[in-house]
Amino acid sequence: MASNSKSSVEKRLSKGILPWNERLSYGASDFACSFTFSLIGTYLMYFYTDVFGITAAAVGTLMLVARVIDAFDGPFWGIMIDHTHSKWGRSRPFLLWFNAPFTIFTILCFTTPDLPMNWKIVWAYVTYIGIGVLYSAVNIPLTSILPSMTINPDERVLLSTIRSLCSNFGGTLISVIALPLVTLFGGGDNPRRGFFLVAVMAALVFFVIYLVVFANLRERVQTLESQKPLPIKKSLKALKRNWPWLIVIGLNFVYWLGMQTKGQVTIYFFKYNLDRPELVSFALLFNAIGLVSVFLTPYVVMKLGKKKTLLAGLAISIVGQLILGLGAQILNIPIVIVGTIVGNFGNGFIGALIAVLLADAVDYGEWKNGVRAEGIVTSASSFTAKFGMGIGGAITGLLLSMGHYIPNKSQSPAALFAIEANYVWVPMLALVLSLILILFYSLTPAKEKEMMAALTQKHARENQTN
Template sequence: MDKANVDVEKTNFVHWPERISYAASDFACNLSFGLISNFLMYFYTDAFGISAAVVGTLFLVARLVDAVDGPFWGIMIDHTHTRWGKSRPYWLWFSIPYAIFCVLTFTTPNISVQGKIVWAYITYIGVDVLYSSVNIPITSVLPNLTPNPNERVTLSTIRQFFGTAGGTIISVVALPLVQALGHGDQRKGFFLTTLIMAILSAIILLNTFANTRERVQTKNSQKALPIKTSLKALKHNWPWAVIIFINFIYWLGMQTRNQVAVYFFKYNMHAAWLTSIMLGLQLAALLTVAITPWASKRFGKRNTMLTGMLVAILGQLLMAIGAKTLNVWVIVAANIVVNLGTGLVSGLIAVMLADSVDYGEWKNGVRAEGIVTSFSSFSAKFGMGIGGAITGWILNAGGYVANHAQTASSLNAITANYVWVPIIGFALSAIALIFYKVDSFEGQMQSDLRKKHLRENAEDNK
């Protein structure tokens, strides 16, 4: 490697305080939005008094809104040019509004059933839109933190480590906190639990704003990009298309699995207290998250992620046995295997999206971090929303009735959501990965881009 490239990588090295501040953003998002993704359907059906079918439709309608709000935030980022950068300001501007809507989503006014449905639509869609405003910048800022591919994997791995920790913590403590703070009143318990998590999340996101820096400066990053120009970054951007599809179908499966867990252990296992323990087994993912930088460097990002998908499928097949026999230890083992697999997946999605930003610039001459990465949040939330809708519809079709003994058909509906829908999501993701080819030419792409950025910066300084 020539001296200029070595100097670029040294100059753009991200030190540990900033790494931690960046990673903490995902911890904050998972801490607060984890309540929504894992427990909101249960809250709506078993505490707020809305039917599963209505909730499923709400989740689908929210996804239609995402078709607009995800790209909207991406375009806004591409049009943003401040002294703080392009992505960072959104944590400053929207952390507190997002926290407020988190609390409103779990607020239960004493109104009619129709009023509750309207309230649910307004607050859920509101928090969903605002989540994008603070979550999309986590991915869009990554290509601008450093141009070094290995450093990006490190940053994304640390981010995923923190994100998994945040998701695990809320999964473990949520229901016990609801019980303790509400003294048996689930409505009060969910409200107070959300209030605590929302305040913590806002503080952490503001810290991320204060302690990160956008270093990769190009002609595009110095000015607002017209929408038409931004969209050129997507032209023939096949790596982007593959990762966006994977992000959609992977999170569809994960959402059905996570949000129906409380139903599975409450009604199928007759041991609701197991929910926190089983969701807490997400900690197993930290083991594989930790080896992701080594594995991706040794075997390539695609092969590492593909291995994770196959391991997750194996775990879900083991889960099918556990669900059939209602054997707790088989279910424990299955959860551990699934989480070991997903640990190799989640962190690499952001890295491979950052690579698609580079690919768009390399092939089309346009670097549009906002529009390219905004589809990450859109596709993930769209997948989670469709997964939520599928869950609600399957439960309704099975005859689910909240807080009652369930029929055989409703128990089968719960099992279908917990076992089989995730398998389909993981399998389709694995097939899509076959078409991801960036690893084979990444070195040449990064070399060409480094030379391009040095040349452009030299021209700007004349």
């Protein structure tokens, strides 16, 4: 009986179908990432301006500088992955090596030493830049390992779906519980202590989950390149005429720019524009609507294909922003909530497919150029997403500064419009630009089928040679 069970598992693995413990571990990895980094993305700007006491202009500049640095750290980690050759594979070791450093810096970001203003800004620079660099070190391997886990395209969609479900759940959970926990841990009058203890909790969750993830994931797609360090010059060949890759990283930059401006002013919008700060956690709870569309993604992709599914998600998100804009104009909370629900439903399709398209870009680079470079191809995803988020942060800081935003005071009409622009109109423009980009995506299902057949034959020949 045991022998039959083992034979069944081996048969499924030969088809690129992974066991459930590995699928769930892959998903848990992004639960951990979102649980910590959504705390930073949603609340850190508010923490800096309204709790730590740094000006909005200084925070916006910080976020821009940090993302310029990411222009170097993203490709750096990609090159490091391509150069890594260990008994654990290329990407997997990074999940272990940088677990503890990321955990520590998550806590430091919400630590508030009693310093003069200039030194507060220095502290913010060191900790925020540090967490950005370390996030690349723990998150880029999650994308780069996907094409190494399986070459089965349906399994990749399923893995990315599970990852997106877990990511959405982790981000929604911390967004909803963070402020109540800040109040609980801070006693209602000490938000510094409250935010610090919430960060400690989130960091420990990340640390434990990442140990489990490292233990369970495996790199199974072995090629000549994956069995030895890949020189930089050779790895860069994977990007030559890699049009799917260019489209996806362009989408990643524009989309996350818009999502960052929206996410980090959510608390401002409900606190100042709607004068209902107690509804922040309630509104963020509707991020979970994205779980429905993420769950539906594999089925919709089977009917429509990846490109049409992504276009549909972007179109739905645009409609959601339009509804949200109407609610913001007339200050109608039910309409704002409806817009939030519709937009989050569309966002679920987008988040579920970005990692899949990047995995396809790895295969495309190998198919066209003969070089399989998971690290350099997928690291651009982290870089462009974070660079977009940094530009989004800078835009938020600039608009708030131009609107003469003053923390914890009644805001002027100009400041209220600056908050609304960040929450509604900048994300709207980003979604429209993203949709236009995907219209040019040219890796059709027929071409993908041809590509996968050619790569399967190539890998079989290489394995026989070795």
